[in-house]
């Protein structure tokens with residue numbers, strides 16, 4: 001059993017605090033993703049776990065042992081960084097072997113492990129090639145093989161796929177998940193690509209400006225974002241946000257805004273009464289908007305109804321993005337399944353429905369999520 005845990009981790013470079021009070025735990029066999037925009041401190045966290053950067057505060061634990069003061073070569077951590085860290089003057093075989101030689105693994109054992117890894121990652125034909133002659137995808141597989149031959153307690157990946165084209169990226173991602181499944185060790189993976197995070201994470205943390213905003217499974221973060229930032233960061237296309245007034249029309253509360261008059265289900269009454277808010281930010285995911293031609297299949301009482309004028313259209317295979325003006329000024333994006341017998345055009349006015357249980361409300365000042373009573 002291995003487990004990696006960071007407790008109250010902080011890092012300051014000069015006056016700049018780049019990681020602030022970060023804590024998380026990754027269990028054996030778990031794939032944990034640190035997701036966040038560039039410059040948020042994700043790489044610095046991995047560098048602190050691997051021992052390349054000493055924390056200003058906080059501790060790093062592997063297998064319930066505090067290893068914060070251990071030098072990097074003592075820590076049994078397998079790392080694949082963004083630049084892959086391959087030695088350009090060495091061939092593929094020696095790049096993979098190097099870390100094992102440093103650890104005094106016998107030549108025989110090294111040969112055995114490399115053959116195994118080369119078979120799994122299809123590297124056999126290029127074992128004697130120089131790193132300089134390899135494509136981006138091949139280099140990426142060499143870096144993975146280097147992690148695979150190591151019997152590490154923890155694996156760390158820092159955007160290892162960022163230099164690859166989309167098709168290669170998908171293949172490399174599958175190879176990486178394969179390495180993880182073979183090793184069944186805790187893995188921490190850094191990315192700023194939320195679609196990638198969703199595809200591979202068991203659990204993930206959204207990290208911005210050195211702080212974790214939320215930790216949970218991809219579904220938890222999608223369904224129950226703690227704030228407007230997380231709600232818009234997770235899910236493509238981004239959640240629509242509209243500023244609306246709150247009106248108390250006893251016994252219920254209603255949302256009133258540009259083209260909007262929604263009477264909220266009674267579950268919201270307590271939350272809105274307690275908060276005494278007069279305005280909120282209303283969040284609607286583009287795929288939660290139902291077009292009029294799908295109305296017959298739905299129970300109207302479950303939906304808020306309004307209408308919008310199409311201002312832009314973008315058709316893709318199987319779905320169409322439709323930008324709608326509602327009221328005189330507000331604009332929202334809806335994504336509809338493309339229908340053979342429905343012709344849409346700019347300027348057209350259509351009716352839309354929004355499921356009552358699929359709206360999000362945010363406090364306009366703190367931008368934290370508001371939730372109805374269960």
Ligand SMILES: Nc1ncnc2c1ncn2[C@@H]1O[C@H](COP(=O)(O)OP(=O)(O)OP(=O)(O)O)[C@@H](O)[C@H]1O
Pocket residue numbers: 013018036037038039040041042043044045192
């Ligand atoms: N050695 C250093 N000295 C000074 N500042 C640093 C150092 N390393 C990182 N930083 C700063 O710390 C901040 C966080 O950087 P970090 O690379 O950890 O973020 P990141 O979330 O991994 O970003 P990216 O996705 O772009 O790699 C950045 O502002 C960066 O400039």
